[in-house]
Amino acid sequence: MNKILLAQTDTTVGFLSQNAKRLEEIKMRSGDKPFLKVYAELKNLSRDIRIPPLHKHRVRHSKKTTFVVKNQAFRYVSTPEHAALIKPYRWLYSTSANESGKSFDETFCRAVSDIIIEDHRGLSEQSASKIFRLTPSHLKQLR
Template sequence: MKVFLAQTDTTVGFLSQDSKRLETIKMRADNKPFLKVYSDFKNLKRDIRIPNTHKRLVRHACKTTFVVKNQAFRHVCDPYHARLIQPFGWLYSTSANESGQSYVREFCQSVSDIIVEDFRGLSEQSASQIFLLTTTQIKQLR
């Protein structure tokens, strides 16, 4: 599977369905899972069981990552980013940098197979909020 470099709904990122390839690029430990981004809520519900008490929150949240049973996910509100994910249904997503480093365009372009740049360009922006969901509670992680 190819690795895309693109502007995500939050920041510039690597996207792929190949988590091993992303681990290699980022020089990241293999026990740290990647975020899964979904093109829409319908695709998300097929993969992840969201507690009923939180479905409305997850459906309407933008630029927000949720964790349920150690799986991090987000559905994309940004139509430009969603259009990239749509043919795949979902992609792993991670910030475009080496683990613990800041964004360096030359490095990112050298390790990406496909660079998707639109009128927004590629720019580092703030990360999403992260919430842990249980059947009865919400806990903010970031």
């Protein structure tokens, strides 16, 4: 999917796509910083990322939490609205809807998006997710 979606995610308003290059261009962000992947189904997540056994329960029951395993950031979303958006694609890259280092500007976001999805929540900037690094034996909070 090369389209850029603008939607309210489980945390804040975000850009979603499977095209990392296009997201980099829109956000004016360097290519050396990877985007996080969001999954709505654990079976798809487990195909791409091996979660250390110690943390499987934590990931399965997480809410508004991003995890990092071996420099791959991911989030499992269980909110029905956001999960329904992701399921048809298996996974999507996700990033906050703004230019890198700037705050949310709805006019800018609407101009650069191919598809705008608004539900009963509308589009609003909210707090970002918590971030944890997972290793086989440890959990470290990064944000």
